[in-house]
Every structure is written in structure tokens, then in C-alpha cells.
Amino acid sequence: MSRQLFIPALLAATLLVSCSPWTPRERKIISQSDSVMYVTVMPEDSVILRARSIDFPPVALASPEFRRLVDLMYRTVTDPSQDGVGIAAPQVGINRRLVWVQRFDKPGEPFEWYANIRIDSLLGPVVRGPEGCLSVPPMRGIVPRSSSVVISYASGRERVSERVEGYTAIIFQHECDHLDGILYIDRADSVFVSESWKAEREGVEYSRPEWW
8 A cells, every 4th residue: 555545544544443432442342252241240340340331322322333232241141150130231341331131020021121221210118138249249138229210211312211110120220230330239238148159150150251
């Protein structure tokens, strides 16, 4: 390539990178992860798990990277090695406002994803119950949570609001806390080692991939 052609081509490539809605690290995680992503854990990945997540711009929501991230997160949370009822993007190394939640309040108890999600209101009486987290093995805790929430999230070009009750409302609170750098252990009345979960997850690999 001649010098005359090289300079405009370099400028175009620089502009393309700078205008991307994804950081180089985010693109690397999305492109190099296999069907089960590495799940961040405390305390090794505290920098990621304690950071506040940001929204996706519209261009990112329409990108193939976003569709792949959504698919990979679903495969990860439903894989027998994880077997969770919800997962948030920081748990796979990406500080963006995206969660998967199992909707126990709907027929068939489907998993559904929510982008740019927020909890707008905490409603109803406070209930206390056991919680665990894929990122805090093998601990459990007794956590106070509101029994009802109002959530809002991106749906195409619109924002949708929805009231959620019961156990599913608790899952939403747990996962949305992740997006604000909060873990259930921060809210728990008590935290303890779950011997049954420890035994159940004895064979799970927690080491980071070499490319991480």
C-alpha cells in the first residue's frame, strides 16, 4: 500500500474503533468465550463485581456482539455446572446493564433477558430468605428483600415498566444489585458456608481462561 493510501486507511480504522459501542476487552470476552463463559468470583474479580455498570447505547443493542452476549449468558446460567436462576453481565466480566432472570411467576418458568434494566420502586412487605450467588461460592446468606418491585427496561426503542411479585421479584433485586456493584452479602443479616452447595460444586472450574 502506498503512503498516500495508507494514511486515510489508518484514519478510517481509528475512527471505526473509536466509534465502536464495545470496548476492546468486551469484544474479546464476547468473541473468545465458549458456550459456558467464565463466571467472575470474589475476591479475585472484585474490581469487576464492585463496579457500576452502564447502559447499552442503541447501536450496541442492535449489534451481533449483543446477540452473542445474550446467547452466551443464557447458556452459562442454564448449564448444569452453574444451574442458576439468574445472571448479570458483570458476572461474565462485562459491566453493562443486562440480566437473565428465570420467571417463576410465568407459565413454564421461562428465562428472559432484560437490557438497560433498573428497579424503579421497592414495594410490599420486606421478607427474609436464603440467597446464594454464582460469584460468591460456596456461601449462603439470609437477606431482607422487598416482596414486590417495579422494573423498567429497554424494549426496542421504548422503555417498558412492569410490576413483579414474590420470588421472581427477589431474583430481580439480586441481579440488579450486581449492576450497581452490590452483592447479596452486603445486605445479608448473616452469611455462612453451605456444605451441600460446596460439595455440589466441587468439580466446577473457577480459574480464568488464559486469554482473560
